[in-house]
Amino acid sequence: MxxxxxxxxxxxxxxxxxxxxxxxxxxxxxxxxxxxxxxxxxxxxxxxxxxxxxxxxxxxxxxxxxxxxxxxxxxxxxxxxxxxxxxxxxxxxxxxxxxxxxxxxxxxxxxxxxxxxxxxxxxxxxxxxxxxxxxxxxxxxxxxxxxxxxxxxxxxxxxxxxxxxxxxxxxxxxxxxxxxxxxxxxxxxxxxxxxxxxxxxxxxPRGGERPGAVKTAMTELTCQNCGGKLPAPKAGIERVSCRHCNTISDSSTMQVLARQGAARQRPVFQLGTEGTLGGTKYMVIGYVERSAYVEGEQFFWQEYLLWSQTVGFRWLMLDEGNWLFVNPISSADVQCNEYQAVWHGRTFQLRNRNDARVEYVLGEFYWKVEVGETVAATDFVAGNDVLSREKTRDEVSWSYCTAVSFAQLAQAFGVNPNAMATGFAYNPTPSYDSSGNASSGAFGGFTTVAIVVCAIACIICIAASSDGSGGSYSSGGSSYSGGGSSFGGFGGK
Ligand SMILES: [Zn+2]
Ligand SMILES: [Zn+2]
Structure with missing residues (x-):
């Protein structure tokens, strides 16, 4: 009208x-x-x-x-x-x-x-x-x-x-x-x-009636570096790292933006693998290796980006030999100071703080990922659960991470339950970032050294917790773990 x-x-x-x-x-x-x-x-x-x-x-x-x-x-x-x-x-x-x-x-x-x-x-x-x-x-x-x-x-x-x-x-x-x-x-x-x-x-969609309208064609992609075929990207994917040659490209133009060396470790879950967790079907679409220096020593860990038609993106993370399912949560629901974070009435104690750097990426990503991008990461723990904050000067995101057994993941994604014992071959080839600098850190499965927190005599002022109403963004059923919500985080937009 x-x-x-x-x-x-x-x-x-x-x-x-x-x-x-x-x-x-x-x-x-x-x-x-x-x-x-x-x-x-x-x-x-x-x-x-x-x-x-x-x-x-x-x-x-x-x-x-x-x-x-x-x-x-x-x-x-x-x-x-x-x-x-x-x-x-x-x-x-x-x-x-x-x-x-x-x-x-x-x-x-x-x-x-x-x-x-x-x-x-x-x-x-x-x-x-x-x-x-x-x-x-x-x-x-x-x-x-x-x-x-x-x-x-x-x-x-x-x-x-x-x-x-x-x-x-x-x-x-x-x-x-x-x-x-x-x-x-x-x-x-x-x-x-x-x-x-x-x-x-x-x-x-009202296709064809819009002169000038451009839209990502949801068809197979071709890597402009090696000519290899890549699956059609999911909605909202901004970067694609070629599974054949490791080059990182813009998902819309397929222009090659950066090159990187080989992965340090062999992913346990291959790209394209599907599995059901907590009643939601996911596909593994991305694999990330990140590192941090703790007391002068570089430690590495792995993250898998999961995609679901219904809830969007989630992460699986391998942390000190433990697998965590990562739910993005609302920053407004967290009250924190340097030593503690409170989320829906539950108190988490500081475990570690470091600068987490992206070392290697493979697959599809919903932000403009770059090798070398670094965030200030802080983990707070309560039992086996972790409340994690990633922060830059211009952005912050919080996640609630719950432990999940490898046996459960292996069953869900149909991988060999013994894969953990054999899947981590040390790759002696150093990885190179897009500027050509070798990363020379020691290989490590991944260890986070806990910072001993001296909380004595600290007057911890944590504002009264939120109303405990749950704060889920989605209309229900979309989060794997109890208190999680479906807001996306981890890496920025
Ligand atoms: Zn005109
Ligand atoms: Zn390629």
């Missing part, structure tokens, strides 16, 4: 605004940015070409989640220096509008809050800073960026501007918020909503 009809001031093609909140539109024929005012339609010049991205959504698609139907009417492409991502402007069947972004196997669904809530100054929004959003609850900053808007498509609820500072926040019970400070010339805007697993969305 049109709220305004006219012609593109540049090429004369018919142009329709379908959403009352739309202020501008990119002409689908000539890519001129047209701004709608009370008096006329203005030509703001040409929009840059759209980059190919691994987005599941596209302008023109219709979809439904949690009994709510929407149509994608526009998108912006943004970048903070590591390649573009998309955010989609949607109109709901009840006439409301909002934004949907995809990351880490989840949809971040938000709507603009019109009521006048005082928002903090952008300079105080450090990672994990508390943000109180009135009746929406208490949030925590999980990501802050200075981004640039590269280009756009379709209708937009604003006049495009190049700069945008924003802070993304986790809130209670799966809530998500974005504080958008735009280019600093206008009042900041608040968007609040939910994180929803991609598996909950039903999409009806």
């Amino acid at each position: 049109a709220v305004a009809q006219g012609q593109c001031p540049s090429c004369g093609a018919p142009m329709t605004f379908g959403v009352g909140a739309s202020h501008s539109q990119v002409c689908k024929y000539c890519r001129t940015v047209v701004v709608r005012t009370d008096r006329d339609w203005q030509n703001l010049g040409k929009a840059a070409d759209l980059a190919n991205t691994p987005s599941t959504l596209a302008v023109g698609d219709r979809g439904t989640f949690r009994n709510r139907s929407f149509e994608v009417v526009g998108r912006v492409q943004l970048d903070y220096g590591r390649g573009p991502w998309d955010e989609f402007y949607v109109q709901y069947n009840d006439g409301q509008w909002g934004w949907i972004a995809e990351a880490q196997g989840n949809l971040y669904v938000t709507q603009k809050i019109e009521e006048n809530l005082p928002l903090p100054q952008p300079q105080v929004l450090m990672i994990e800073a508390p943000v109180s959003l009135g009746r929406y609850g208490n949030f925590k900053v999980v990501e802050r960026r200075d981004a640039r808007m590269l280009t756009a498509e379709g209708e937009l609820p604003f006049k495009p501007s190049a700069k945008r500072f924003y802070a993304d926040c986790h809130g209670p019970n799966g809530a998500f918020a974005t504080l958008d400070y735009n280019d600093g010339t206008k009042a900041p805007e608040l968007f609040v909503g939910m994180i929803i697993p991609m598996g909950e969305i039903a999409l009806k």
